[in-house]
Amino acid sequence: MPPRDSFGRTIDYLRVSVTDRCNLRCIYCMPPAGVEKRSHREVLRYEELALIVRAAAEIGITKVRLTGGEPLVRLGLPEFVRMIASIPGIDDLSMTTNGTLLAGQAAALAEAGLHRVNISLDTLDPERFASMTRWGSLDDVWAGIAAARAAGLTPIKFNVVVIRGLNNDQITGFARKTLTDGWHVRFIEWMPIGSDTGWVPEGAVPSAEVRSEIEREFGPLHPVGGPEGSGPSRYYQLGGAEGTIGFISALSAHCCPSCNRLRVTADGRLRPCLLDDHEFDLRVGLRQGAGLDTIKNLLTQAIQSKPSCHHLHEALPPHGRTMAQIGG
Numbered sequence: 001m002p003p004r005d006s007f008g009r010t011i012d013y014l015r016v017s018v019t020d021r022c023n024l025r026c027i028y029c030m031p032p033a034g035v036e037k038r039s040h041r042e043v044l045r046y047e048e049l050a051l052i053v054r055a056a057a058e059i060g061i062t063k064v065r066l067t068g069g070e071p072l073v074r075l076g077l078p079e080f081v082r083m084i085a086s087i088p089g090i091d092d093l094s095m096t097t098n099g100t101l102l103a104g105q106a107a108a109l110a111e112a113g114l115h116r117v118n119i120s121l122d123t124l125d126p127e128r129f130a131s132m133t134r135w136g137s138l139d140d141v142w143a144g145i146a147a148a149r150a151a152g153l154t155p156i157k158f159n160v161v162v163i164r165g166l167n168n169d170q171i172t173g174f175a176r177k178t179l180t181d182g183w184h185v186r187f188i189e190w191m192p193i194g195s196d197t198g199w200v201p202e203g204a205v206p207s208a209e210v211r212s213e214i215e216r217e218f219g220p221l222h223p224v225g226g227p228e229g230s231g232p233s234r235y236y237q238l239g240g241a242e243g244t245i246g247f248i249s250a251l252s253a254h255c256c257p258s259c260n261r262l263r264v265t266a267d268g269r270l271r272p273c274l275l276d277d278h279e280f281d282l283r284v285g286l287r288q289g290a291g292l293d294t295i296k297n298l299l300t301q302a303i304q305s306k307p308s309c310h311h312l313h314e315a316l317p318p319h320g321r322t323m324a325q326i327g328g
């Protein structure tokens, strides 16, 4: 049975960041020069991360998502996937990626046991893609999507962070993809995470506004259950669409009643809440020889310390680490 936190929420999901490095510099996520990188020594080895996942599985966690930084920039990822896939109790193993390096790795990842991918994509326009990511190529993402489909890493969910003045003109294009290509698209509110990322309140487009724009163009959205592995987003469908539209509304929704997750950063910090800088240090214990029981204990403590709500509305502080450093 998955554990419950002190507010009765089931916690069955662990996000594991395998690196804080990224091959892109999305302008709303990282400053141009990137962020201070952790040294190789500071980053957990795959064996250490796998021990954490084994401990998580033993306390009842069933879903694992690999993230970063960009997980595909870390060498040997398929071997790590194989380690995790063989852990009893993990029945959903997925990855969040920008997709640009997926073409060369999708088949190996699927063969190693990865089930599915989420692809972060904020625009369907090649020039905009290059400017929003500072240098990325949208063609690489198309190749990655094709490879993920061919390898069976499905259902693919597309994550779109909506930022006023940057890509809010792309909303209807993404919504259309749910009608024409069966895409599962999730619109995410831009959150004030990390200093130096240019976050301003006017830039964050509330989910209600995204929804109105879609309904003005295509008609009503009907509530539906989400595709496999759905978390805190709420899902809808346009009439006649095979794909779904989800909304992740951390800013406009004041509470987190369906939060089901913990995060481990690449440098071994266990983070009970994305939007709260309180962390537990797993690396020190691991490097002093901590075994499964100690890690299970820390995971249980972290679950019990999850706050009921984030506190973004109280002060809207810039958080210490960027999304790429935490593991988005």
Ligand code: SAM
Residues within 6 Å of the ligand: 022, 028, 029, 067, 068, 069, 070, 071, 096, 097, 098, 099, 118, 119, 120, 121, 159, 161, 188, 189, 190, 191, 192, 193, 323, 324, 327, 328
């Ligand atoms: N490189 C991978 C990727 O692109 O999916 C994984 C890491 S990336 C940090 C994870 C997700 O966080 C992406 O979908 C990105 O758009 C999102 N993200 C980054 N900064 C954000 C912010 N301030 N608010 C909301 N989402 C953000």
